[in-house]
Amino acid sequence: MNKLRRDVLKYLQLPLICAPFGVAGAVSAGPKVKPAPAIKLALVESLSGPFANTGEAVFRNLLWATERVNARGGVRLADGLHELVIERYDSKGQNEEALSALRAAIDNGARIIMQGNSSATAAALLDAIDKHNSRDPARRVLYLNYSAVDPALTNERCSFWHFRFDAHADMRMAALMEVIKDDKAVHSAYLIGQDYSFGQAVLREARRQLAALRPDVRIVGDELHPVGRVKDFAPYAVKIKQSGAEAVITGNWGNDLMLLVKAAREAGYEGRFYTFYGNALGAPAALGDAGVGKVLAVADWLPNVPTAESRAFYRSFRERFPDPRDDYVHMRMQLMIEALAQSLEKAGRADAVAVAQAMEHAKVELAGRSGQMRAADHQFQQSLVVGMMEKKGSPGVDFDVEGSGYGFKVVREIAATKAEMPTSCRMVRPR
Secondary structure, rough: OOHHHHHHHHHHHOOOOOOOOOOOOOEEOOOOOOOOEEEEEEEEEEEOOOOHHHHHHHHHEEEEEEEHHHOOOOOEEEEEEEEEEEEEEEEEOOOHHHHHHHHHHHHOOOOOEOOOOOHHHHHHHHHHHHHHHHHHHHOOEEEEEOOOOOOOHHHHOOOOOOOEEEHHHHHHHHHHHHHHHHOOOOOOOEEEEEEOHHHHHHHHHHHHHHHHHHOOEEEEEEEEEOOOOOOOOHHHHHHHHOOOOEEEEEEOOOOHHHHHHHHHHHHOOOOOOOOOOOOOOOOOHHHHHHHHHOOEEEEOOOOOOOHHHHHHHHHHHHHHHHHHHHOOOOHHHHHHHHHHEEEEEEEEHHHHHHHHHHHOOEEEEEEOOOEEOOOOEEEEEEEEEOOOOOOOOOOOOOOOOOOOEEEEEEEEEEOOOHHHHOOOOOOOOOO
16 A cells, blocks of 8 residues: 555545446445445536536535445444435526426435535525425425525525535635735726626625725726626626726636636736636636736635645545546535534434434534534534635645646635624524
């Protein structure tokens, strides 16, 4: 066993051999555990269409996380050990398709629903799950959210059945502002986002926090665009350049971000990009050298977090998925599955109410990163990092992104206690 394998096993206790992909849309992760039935986890995501790459990136992360749980025997309930099995449901990027997928997943026996890539879809699923659980208590389900970051989902729209493991948009913006407030080279900013609840929330919070922390920064552009329908961002890039903005602030994700930054590069824009998701899925490669020292991204974790545990964690993911095109690992998704496993075992049964009650107090740690669920609103609390795009091999950048030759150096870490924000949630719990 080489040194890398020893490091991986030391920090993560991963299996030497990972289970192959399953058939007929289902994935059985890890060795088979008998005789108890598997616990079905339904992934409802865009697995086709313009955002298919984001859905597949999620799937790889969750598959890897369940493999780790199953390699140690699965989860122990009162009736024995159970493995975790992921079943894939393609929402095709449409809310109606997601709702159909939800119904199919419930009919197929899934009691854990996982989704995140779109706050609009998250809101539709949450409403449907609230109604379903009220009408059909024998088949109640939990909703685990790893990426839908509209703040309303854990504020005025909070639900006992919903748990969010990503920092919401206001928390992410506050982390970016920790850097922007000290960036004296920025005196003007262009705000651009996707025209739905999340994108609107990002721009709204950017305006509020700039006014509070950097009132000297002029907002020279403020616009929304259709989600997933813009094929050519050149007109937007031209407006950004002509505005004279020294920074762009955007929550864009997936193809909408990659096309935006590519158009900006081609238009000759030389300002900075403050992003929520500029650290992968094609964005660094699209920018190339033009992004070095100019693109910043906020995340719950980045591959270049400077610890031995973090390096071993990232290397083990790349061993599991060696194709550079598959390189997009999320710590929060790993912590989410660990929290689920912990909560199932604490509940002793796969009952939605019992598991939810246990998950309200979940505390998990992996590879030197940790977090805990806040019972008041079911918003996971964890530290955040901000990274600056640099060339691989430069100080603080041991790892690049997707084989692009560019990675992100950690320039700021925000402790969980500082990233935490108050909530307006009035949680209603089942009696």
